[in-house]
Amino acid sequence: MRDWRQAWQAALYSPDGFFARGERPSAHFRTSPLVGPELAQALLELLSRVDFALGRPGSLDFVDVGAGGGELSAAVHDLAPPALRRRLCVTAVEFAPPAVPTGVRVRRDLPEQVVGLLVGHEWLDSIPCQVVEVHSGQTSAMHVDDHGTESLGPPVTGPALEWLHRWWPLAERAEVGLPRDEAWADAVGRVRAGAALAVDYGHLRSRRPRFGTLTGYLGGRQVPPIPDGSRDLTAHVAMDSCAAAAGGGVITSQATALAALGISASAPASGLAATDPLRWLDEAARAGRIAELTDPMGLGGFHWLLHGSMLP
DSSP states (O other): OEEHHHHHHHHHHSTTSTTTTTOOGGGTSOOGGGTOSHHHHHHHHHHHHHHHHTTOOSSEEEEEESOTTSHHHHHHHHHSOHHHHTTEEEEEEOSSOOOOOTTEEEESSOOSOEEEEEEEESOGGGSOOEEEEEETTEEEEEEEOTTSOEEEEEEOOHHHHHHHHHHOTTOSEEEEOHHHHHHHHHHHHTEEEEEEEEEEEEEOGGGOOTBOOOEEEETTEEEOOOOSSSSEEEOOEEHHHHHHHTTOOEEEEHHHHHHHTTOOOOOOOTTHHHHOHHHHHHHHHHHHHHHHHHOTTTGGGEEEEEESSOOO
16 A cells, blocks of 8 residues: 555556546546637636736746646637737646647646746646545544555654644545645746736635545546546645745635636527527527536636736
8 A cells, every 4th residue: 555645646647647648637527628718718818917017028928737638728829819929938738748739839847937827727636645534633644555445554744734734624534735835836936927827626724625525537427536547536725725835826716717807608688599690609608608617516616826916
C-alpha cells in the first residue's frame, strides 16, 4: 500500500497513468468549455479588461493551465477579435499536449512569466493530495492499494496537520490542500503583469464537507476513486486556502462572474419564432447553454478565484 497522494500521482501521471496515456477530460465528464462558446467569450471580455489595464501591450498572454483537450485555448484563439489576435499569444499547458489550432502554443510546464491572463480551469482539482481520516481523536494518513482498499497510515504531523487545523478543522475525512496552495501560489507568482484566475469545484472553510470529496470519473459516470490508472481522480478545492497562499484574491460563483462579464441568459422575444425562426433557435440555444453554465447544482457550482481587480 502507498500513501494516497503517491497512489493518486501515479494513477494520473506515471507512464501508464490516466493523463500520461493521453486521456482527455471531455471523454469522461462534462465541463464548461464543452458547452459552447460562452465561457471563452467571458474570458475574452476579462482578457480585454486586463489588456486595457496594462495599456494594450504589444504582446498579450492567455495561458490555459491544465488545458485538457485544448478546447478552451482553441476557442479563445479562434474567437478573439482580429485586432487582439494579432497581439495575442495563447499557450496551452498540459501534461500530455493536446491537438490545438495553428497559432496556439503547447507546453508541458508553466511559462516563466505571464503578461496578460493566466487561467487554471479545473486544474487544481487534478493535483494529488494526501488523504486523511480522524479516528479516536487522532488524524492519520490514509494508505491505499491499486484496488482501492484503504488502511490507516501514520499520524499526520507538521505542516499538513497545521493546514487541517486552520482550513478544515471539523473533518472526519479530508484532502490536505497544501500541494494545490503551493501550485497556485507558484502560478500566480509567474504573472508579472495582469491577472490570474482559478475556476474549479471547491468549498470554503465555513461549509467544508465532513467526509472529503475524492472521487473518480470514467466514461461520463462518477465512479469509485480506485488509483489503478483506469479513471480520472479528482477532489474539490479549498478555494480560500489557495487564495491565502497566493496573497489574497476575490472568490465568487460562476454565475456571478459570468453576469459581470456580460454573459446572461434571457428567453427569445415573444413571437420571434414566427418572424425569424433561425434567430429564435440561436437565441434559445444560447439561453440553454448559459442556463447550464450557471446552474448551481451543476457547472454553476464552480468557484472563480481571481487575483487582480478586473471584475466590477
